[in-house]
Amino acid sequence: MTSKIEKEDLSRRNFVFGSIAAAGLTVAPGVMLYQTANARDLSKPVSSKVRWGMLIDTTKDVDWNKCVEACVKEHGLGNEEHSRADQRTQYIRVVDVKNKTTGYSMSLPVMCQHCEKPPCVDVCPTGASMKREDGIVLVDRHRCIGCRYCMMACPYKARSFVHETLTDQKTTTPRGKGCVESCNMCVNRVDNGQLPACVEVSEGAIVFGDLNDPESDISRLLAKHGGKQIRADLKLNPGVQYQGI
Amino acid sequence: MWLQLNINFSFSSLLKGSLQKLPLSVAGLALMASFTTVNAEVEQDELGPRIEIPESSGKSCVLPEDEIRRKHPDMLKHDRILTLREGVRAKADGNNLDGSLKQCINCHAIKDDNDQYVRIDNDKHFCVSCHKYAAVTIDCFQCHRDIPEGSSNFHALSGHKNTDFSSVTPGSYGLTVKDMANIAPEVSSDDK
Numbered sequence: 307m308t309s310k311i312e313k314e315d316l317s318r319r320n321f322v323f324g325s326i327a328a329a330g331l332t333v334a335p336g337v338m339l340y341q342t343a344n345a346r347d348l349s350k351p352v353s354s355k356v357r358w359g360m361l362i363d364t365t366k367d368v369d370w371n372k373c374v375e376a377c378v379k380e381h382g383l384g385n386e387e388h389s390r391a392d393q394r395t396q397y398i399r400v401v402d403v404k405n406k407t408t409g410y411s412m413s414l415p416v417m418c419q420h421c422e423k424p425p426c427v428d429v430c431p432t433g434a435s436m437k438r439e440d441g442i443v444l445v446d447r448h449r450c451i452g453c454r455y456c457m458m459a460c461p462y463k464a465r466s467f468v469h470e471t472l473t474d475q476k477t478t479t480p481r482g483k484g485c486v487e488s489c490n491m492c493v494n495r496v497d498n499g500q501l502p503a504c505v506e507v508s509e510g511a512i513v514f515g516d517l518n519d520p521e522s523d524i525s526r527l528l529a530k531h532g533g534k535q536i537r538a539d540l541k542l543n544p545g546v547q548y549q550g551i
Numbered sequence: 552m553w554l555q556l557n558i559n560f561s562f563s564s565l566l567k568g569s570l571q572k573l574p575l576s577v578a579g580l581a582l583m584a585s586f587t588t589v590n591a592e593v594e595q596d597e598l599g600p601r602i603e604i605p606e607s608s609g610k611s612c613v614l615p616e617d618e619i620r621r622k623h624p625d626m627l628k629h630d631r632i633l634t635l636r637e638g639v640r641a642k643a644d645g646n647n648l649d650g651s652l653k654q655c656i657n658c659h660a661i662k663d664d665n666d667q668y669v670r671i672d673n674d675k676h677f678c679v680s681c682h683k684y685a686a687v688t689i690d691c692f693q694c695h696r697d698i699p700e701g702s703s704n705f706h707a708l709s710g711h712k713n714t715d716f717s718s719v720t721p722g723s724y725g726l727t728v729k730d731m732a733n734i735a736p737e738v739s740s741d742d743k
């Protein structure tokens with residue numbers, strides 16, 4: 307099924323990256339820690355004390371397509387039969403960018419950036435597009451009317467629309483025709499104390515953790531090396547940050 | 552054409568006078584149907600498509616049968632808000648069986664003669680068997696999975712994890728149109 311998840315071509319996507327600076331920061335290998343695992347009382351609502359985030363080190367020599375594959379497998383994506391390739395759902399995709407002047411090129415995985423101030427939530431007429439207290443942005447498909455307003459509003463083109471009747475969904479990721487969907491930061495896994503699927507296969511290149519906890523790996527890495535947000539100028543404060551872009 | 556109604560319930564508690572607690576939709580339909588039943592020669596009690604409502608584990612559900620029948624739509628709606636929007640994954644009272652659709656499916660999935668789980672397009676599917684009879688369209692399974700993900704893949708929080716499902720024995724009980732017509736409709740909703 308992964309073959310259906312096409313790499314996005316440069317021209318469509320490079321508007322996101324006005325310029326690329328190759329900072330070349332490296333994070334200590336093997337960091338894939340999740341201190342707060344199971345710490346949460348599952349009978350209580352999530353709280354805004356936690357804010358989940360991801361730090362993606364694009365300088366690592368990782369095949370990002372592995373992350374796409376893991377995502378597809380985790381959420382049972384790619385089961386559309388009639389949709390065109392560009393209509394099929396993508397939660398995460400690999401974007402190739404090239405600086406035309408220097409010829410420097412690189413790849414990076416882009417998923418929903420889990421904005422602190424998500425425009426997709428602002429525009430949703432039904433309250434379907436929502437941000438959980440812990441910063442994970444989701445579509446409540448019970449309320450989604452499929453207007454696709456959020457798809458227009460998202461500056462990262464993170465969202466997809468399901469065009470056809472689906473069967474054999476994963477129990478953990480209900481999804482169906484007429485609803486918009488996007489990366490949910492593997493909320494099913496996170497609530498279980500597991501790492502998101504893409505993080506797990508990233509060989510340490512993606513660090514997941516609590517941005518609000520200064521002692522978490524992600525916070526310490528960010529404090530030490532810094533991180534970059536895509537289109538930081540929009541001031542949406544995404545929870546997904548990058549190194550090496 | 553005459554409408555024939557004879558529901559075949561497997562829950563023996565219905566015998567004990569809990570009929571008045573059946574869901575409104577079923578009761579309402581039965582009420583309507585009782586007016587349209589015009590064939591005089593046939594005993595009403597003998598009429599009708601019979602739905603076999605299969606039992607699950609034989610162990611307890613989240614609520615007693617009469618309550619779950621009435622309240623399950625509200626429970627599902629309540630829990631979907633709690634779980635999806637607020638991130639609650641278990642019930643606060645320590646009783647981990649909750650109103651999650653996944654849990655319903657895991658316990659109530661029905662297998663056909665070939666030992667395959669029947670899907671939502673099959674009248675034997677637990678949810679379909681009643682809802683089709685009551686002419687209630689269920690949209691849940693446009694998104695939700697209609698069968699368990701694997702026989703051992705129970706809800707992480709399931710209290711049924713150690714249940715021996717091989718000992719499941721379906722039973723049946725006949726419920727007539729007259730019975731149904733006597734059920735007073737009650738309306739409840741958490742839409743506030």
Ligand code: SF4
Pocket residue numbers: 417418419420421424425426427443459460461462463464465488542
């Ligand atoms: S990246 Fe797009 S879909 Fe994700 S929170 Fe931001 S605006 Fe919404």
Ligand code: SF4
Pocket residue numbers: 429430431432433434435445449450451452453454455456457485486
């Ligand atoms: S498509 Fe759904 S989630 Fe997106 S704005 Fe419309 S109703 Fe909201």
